[in-house]
Amino acid sequence: MQNLEVVIGIENHIELKTKTKIFSPGTITFNATPNSKVHPIDMGYPGTLPILNEKAVELALRACKAFSMKIDPLMKFDRKNYYYSDLSKGFQITQQFHPIGKEGYLGIVDINGKEKKIEIERLHLEEDTAKQIINQDEIYLDYNRAGIGLIEVVTKPVFTNAHDVCAYLKKIRETVLFLGVSDAKMNEGSLRCDVNISLRPVGYKELGTKVEIKNLNSINNVERAINFEINRQTQLISTGKEIQQETRRYDDKTRKTVLMRSKGGALDYKYFPEPNIPPIQLEKKWIENIINSNNKLPDQIRKEYFEKFKFKEVELNQLLTEPVNVEFFEASLKYTKKHQLVLNYLNAEIQAFLNEKNLTITQTQLTPENLGNLINKLDKEEISSKQSKTILLEMLKKEISIDEVISKMNIKQITDVKQIKNILEPIFGQNKKLLEEYDNRPERVNKFFMGQLMKETRGQVSPKIGQKIIEELIAKYK
Structure with a gap:
């Protein structure tokens, strides 16, 4: 590690807090019966056409403002084409070439206790895919999640350690939570984190071979996954082995990253403009009204x-x-x-x-x-x-x-001085020997008598009055 430096970039997928999905009227209910909240538009059935959810755009704009991003008022969408089991229609509607927000930042306190601006490269809208549940050698698919609106927030590769990544995640979580953009619950998948890690010789400008760790579901797991992957790549390099560009996942049980699939480049997705959603020009006044009404951060x-x-x-x-x-x-x-x-x-x-x-x-x-x-x-x-x-x-x-x-x-507070004294007198009479310890251990003696008083009255004596009487009786008896 003395001759290598770590470079980390973060991608966050954040579920938007809308009642319906981003391109369909399909409803959103967490923990619903699997495959009970599926809509034909999100499944890509022939003859269906997507309709953009206005609320999703509003929430994305709120996030752009909070991250000090440049907002593009011309909404354009693209198709990301690939085949995978969680994407039934074979493509995902996203904003590859025209993100709604770009060139922003979020401030954190770094590992050295200093203020640091984390550069955010882009924020774009897209639809979610189905949820995969892995059970040993079997994969189950729940399409309830397919079509839920997301914002993807992508940083520049500016992190060098797990601490700063976790500080950034905590900051982005509380930001979108207080804005009402998302529930941001990592355990429920409404805030997910993909980490891109590479190592390179100190002083080199070019990035090393990137390894992506997908769908980390807690801040603790993010930290563990990063530290494990740094060690894994370091060991490979130190033994003369080549780092492969791949996608991995973090295994909670073994606390190791596990290979999912080899990683292709962006060209493999064969992006092209989404033909069923024409460009949408957002009104300047509408944008201003939304971002100026943001909640306090x-x-x-x-x-x-x-x-x-x-x-x-x-x-x-x-x-x-x-x-x-x-x-x-x-x-x-x-x-x-x-x-x-x-x-x-x-x-x-x-x-x-x-x-x-x-x-x-x-x-x-x-x-x-x-x-x-x-x-x-x-x-x-x-x-x-x-x-x-x-x-x-x-x-x-x-x-x-x-x-x-x-x-x-029948709760009451005993404040009558005479009544409290009548309760304490017998307790003092039975514990005269303890009073001999008062000069050396006054706190212990005080606590004992207060404890006995509370026990006798079931905690119904005013502590302030009770303490005052205890001090008077100590002075009288010792």
Whole structure:
């Protein structure tokens, strides 16, 4: 590796968030019964004609704007001709010669912690192919995916390591997610990654023989596949063997890349203009209206929240994993001023519940108003932290107000000083020997008595009042 350098380029296929497919009225439903969402247009039946989905063009324009790309207002499509089992009609409608966007970039923080612009060569629209399910020596085909609208985003070969590739993938995912362009779920295939890797002697300008790794479905697998392939190619070169131009896939079980097929050049596809879709001239005003109405991007939100709330970067990154979390956060601030507590609950207890149930926050019964009211009661010490978590769990499951939960579960907060002292006095009387350790281990002694108090009251004592009384009794007895 001392005499070789790595060159990597990325191609992302991103499913567009439309209700119907890009060239047909076929509906889109994830996880539907295989081959139940198939349309004759997408299968290329004789006599069928494609009709371009306007929403797909709109979403592509939004992405072009976010990636600072030059937009081509003249829409032209081409046929990419090849035979493969996942393409029943023998060709794919794409934009080989006239991409809707070109010459853009996306900023990342690179492996050295520096800001870096990743150059994006092109963004074009195309249709998806059928999904292949490999089961040992058999391949099953699900044509539900055939015809779903995609944008393909192609970088220049500017990466030199797996870290920067993963940083770019995270950035492109959150960008299209917050724009509403795509669900961008790698595990469901709505965001897929093809990696092109080559090695060359240090100082050479020409690229080495390129190997493509197709359809990587997680950021972890992207990193593993790149590192494995770099090592594989290095070993081949060091033993005098030739790198073959080929397409490979990553095997989760063996954690190795596996040969799929030899790779031909672009001329093998025999591109020609799509005869059934004439050129379409997009109106300048229509384009401007779309790109000027883009949602806020994650970097804008990060900057605003950091300046306004002084949140930590790790907290912000967790909140920004889903746009609906940000919307819920902002809606909750209409009912409470405790922004840090809102963030804490969203990132901790609420997110744990969502992960366990595989839900988004909009699929729960919790409302921003109820979360705000819960935090206000906690802040006023009308409920304890432990009680708040019990109440929150109930509100996530049922459409119920905090007062209804408190009444139903008979939750109360003990704040009466005399009552708390009466509970603590016997506990201190039974543990006088422990008080001798206080000067050396005050924290341990404090925690013990607080724990016993909470145990006796089932967590219904105000921690602040309870702690104050414990300190008074320690001073009295020790």
